[in-house]
Amino acid sequence: METKMPRIKICCISSLEEARMAVEFGAAALGLVGHMPSGPGVISDDLIATIARNVPPAVATFLLTSETDAGLIIAHQQRVSTNTVQIVDALATGTYADIRAALPGIKLVQVIHVTDEASVDEACRIAPEVDALLLDSGNPALSVKELGGTGRTHNWSLSRRIVESVKAPVFLAGGLRPENVREAIGTVGPFGLDLCSGVRTNGNLDPSKLEKFFEAVAQA
DSSP: OOOOOEEEEEEOOHHHHHHHHHHHTTOEEEEEEOOOOSSSSSHHHHHHHHHHHSSOOSEEEEEEEEBBHHHHHHHHHHHHHOOOOEEESSSOOOOOHHHHHHTTTOOOEEEOOOOSSHHHHHHHHHGGGGSSSEEEBTTTTTTOOOOOOOOOOOOHHHHHHHHHHSSOHHHEEEETTTTTHHHHHHHHHHSSEEEEEGGEETTTTOOOHHHHHHHHHHHO
């Protein structure tokens, strides 16, 4: 059976120039990072809104929000007008239904930080409520929460079990590079791939690394 090429999301986009470069190489989605307790790529809401306005309609614009209250998540999206909201921490107050009612037509993606068996249960519980899951390597239990951009891989066998257990599309994130993406696709079988540091040099999007990554995915 022919396998579809995974959608590629380039995260931590820091400027209009980076957005255009990622799209030119074939990115299906861009990650735009709002305020976070830690990690790379944070930009202002004004810049997120500017980039979201200037991206071709077919490209998904993901607002990465660390808000955990449904009302604050809604307000964050309304300030920036992305077409997708990526919730990087657990929803603590309010419901996904509240967010959907306030933001019709906006896609909801919940991040699951894959740490142990409990992550599989969490993914199965949340998947029916959202449009997609994104499996990452953060650790929300730390005193300063790690909510993405770690550059680390996690236990891909747990991610594979999540992919096999849920109906929602699943993006794989965490430490992906041209050198390991073939193994990642073969092991996990994700709908999409999400990466930040793996295509950057000194924090800047690197066209040669982008080219190598897209080539490696095409070959896989």
